[in-house]
Amino acid sequence: MTEKKLSPNYYQNIPVYRPKGIPQKILQKFGINGLINLASNENPLGPSPKALLIMQEALKKSFLYPEPLLKKLSKSLSDKLNIPENYLHFGNGIEEILVHLSNAFIHSGDHVVLSNMTFPLYSNNNKFRQANESIVPLDSNFIYDLKAIKKEITTETKLVYLCNSNNPTGTYFTKEALDKFLLSLPEDLIVIYDEAYFEYADAPDYPDGMDYLKKHKNFIITRTFSKFYALAGLRVGYSIQRPKLTECLDHVKSLYSNNFIGEVGAIESLKDQSHTQKTKQMNIEGKAQFLKELNSFDIKIHPTQANFFMIQTSLDALDLSSQLLNQGIIVCPLTTFGIKDAIRVTIGTSKENEFFFQSLKKVLS
Ligand SMILES: Cc1ncc(COP(=O)(O)O)c(C=O)c1O
Incomplete structure (x- = not known):
């Protein structure tokens, strides 16, 4: 007896939209709360x-x-x-x-x-x-x-x-x-x-x-x-x-x-306007921090009207993301979007941003 098809054939060509899991050895190295996630455009201040x-x-x-x-x-x-x-x-x-x-x-x-x-x-x-x-x-x-x-x-x-x-x-x-x-x-x-x-x-x-x-x-x-x-x-x-x-x-x-x-x-x-004001201010300051720290680098940081930046470097995006992950930072490689040399990085707290800059400098030097 032939098995009934569970879903139509054309479903097979539809990409599965899921973030990639973090490898076990990275989780073991940093512990579940030890990683800085700058990949999902979340607001690091947390809710009001x-x-x-x-x-x-x-x-x-x-x-x-x-x-x-x-x-x-x-x-x-x-x-x-x-x-x-x-x-x-x-x-x-x-x-x-x-x-x-x-x-x-x-x-x-x-x-x-x-x-x-x-x-x-x-x-x-x-x-x-x-x-x-x-x-x-x-x-x-x-x-x-x-x-x-x-x-x-x-x-x-x-x-x-x-x-x-x-x-x-x-x-x-x-x-x-x-x-x-x-x-x-x-x-x-x-x-x-x-x-x-x-x-x-x-x-x-x-x-x-x-x-x-x-x-x-x-x-x-x-x-x-x-x-x-x-x-x-x-x-x-x-x-x-x-x-x-x-x-x-x-x-x-x-x-x-x-x-x-x-x-x-x-x-x-x-x-809660006091909290929304804090979020706005944090993003404005974070944007300025990124531009100040990264403009002198040999990379392209694209102007943003959001809470993240697209950054192009001379490295392959998957390779760069994996090297950053080894240092405890999750960013989003834009390879699946067809941009092989760019990553997307959420603007975090000032401390998280600083850690990202230092890690990026290490990888690129
Ligand atoms: C442009 C855009 N639209 C929609 C969404 C989905 O947002 P939500 O969390 O409300 O489902 C996202 C999430 O990253 C997004 O970047």
Whole structure:
């Protein structure tokens, strides 16, 4: 008897999106808490202390199911952003929202346009939906090439992904570029505008996605509490779009994919301005520290509008990452993004950054 196929054949060509594990011998050398992780763009300050207290209290209610539409967080965000609550959709991080987006909108064979060297889950989800992808290279400065993307869009195109600031490069496109891009696009085109790092952006010409909800009918912004608000482990993401689209997205959401510990933590994090100010300041100082320490090196450090840097060196990225790991630092080699000589490094605390600079100097000398 032939065995039944467990999953369709085309699944086999879809990359598995998982971070590589840390080798046992490295874990033994440094102990579980002895490694410095600068690979995941987390906020090293940790969550707001006020959020932590509220979350500890909320744990006592863990025997209850959460409220599925996160009404309390919805109210907080709608007040903060000055939009009606039916503009908001929630998910277990942006990761899950991206699944909602592709389940809600992409049919097999739909034409989808995206960039290469960007957040890998856009393409993974497209592949699960059997979309027909056009992939456009970043420009020579590793910036989203909106002109080239626009050339790929036809009246048949269903959806386009934009990531600003881009992961893994940290680069951004300007408000002027986005304004031009959005002119004369097919009316029904869905534009997904991923702003996972927007709270860190401080360039005067960095666009605010909120300005485009009125201008373009199917504009969808994705945001997260994982990065700036330091709640990556609790998985709270949201998207902002017109109510008709919210309905489609809520339709495909599983009932309890968010939990109320994350919900109360997110609400308190939004309120705690002293903590958000600390995070902002730490990132500004960390950016300056990187530029001061590394500019004199024979390496290329790309300008960033996020909480990480892309750094190109003369070494192979896998080799460099493994040498840094031997010294106790985890960074992300960009080999799987097709950039063989670059690593992505999260801006850590001043002490972590200093340790990274010293380790990098050792490896490169
Ligand atoms: C650009 C971008 N979008 C989305 C995500 C996923 O974020 P979340 O933790 O909310 O799932 C990440 C995470 O690294 C990211 O870099």
